[in-house]
Amino acid sequence: MGAYRRDKAVDLAGLEGVGARARASGLRTALCHGCFDLLHVGHVHHFHRAAALADVLVVSVSADAACVKGPGRPLYGIADRTGLIAALEVVDHVHAAEDSSPMRVIEALRPDVYVKGPDYARNPCVRLRAETALVERLGGRTAFTDEDVTASSTALLRRLHA
Template identity: 40%
Template structure:
């Protein structure tokens, strides 16, 4: 299976999720921009996968990221980010969403487990009501401190400014 085989449209994903459910698989869902992949992301996603059988990643589109993080982001286009994320062995499916939050995607997928980093309280996690209403779990996993795309970008900018 190539990394491209793990990038789904929403209709394709819903068929795949149904097939996994019929096999008794627990579906874990998380989301994010994942503009520059770093250790914090890898650690977080690995821990998320350990909570169930299949990990579905909702990935913000370029337009969504620009609205949230400003016109200078994303640094990488959505297909590049999707391929990088799909290449990770613990990610089973990647699907884009264009809204500012993944709520519509969570409503469609109906994951068994919704996961975010521990920088969120469960009540702050978008979609927690949807998942809990059907008996699913909403969980946080500890983040590796000191890793963020914003910090990496800032460090690069500081280095460039020193040399100019």
């Protein structure tokens, strides 16, 4: 995880512990998951909105191979992407996911709230429906943030190269 906040990094077993400790203490957990290829203001707003929904914010980051957004992507490897997110004060824990799907992360953490951005609310995909079903089966719910600031790493990069 680079030279960033290693104390925030958790593996799958660590996620189980985070979730169990939170539940035992009566605290609510929120989970955000994504590629976070190029961290931007929309991501930061998203994390702040997600943190407001719970007491503990966990962000899981897709493995490099899972970020299939085009040639040369992700721009930054998993160590840098998780490190940048861990550097944000609003984030309590960060996880470098090994899979393309957050299903194992959801099973380990058992979040009270699985938080996705407004673009997913407008265009829910089959994968999100499966993730939501698992979250609900484990006693949680899916929520969508309604950022007043949204951005897309892919759109930003296209603008730069246009």
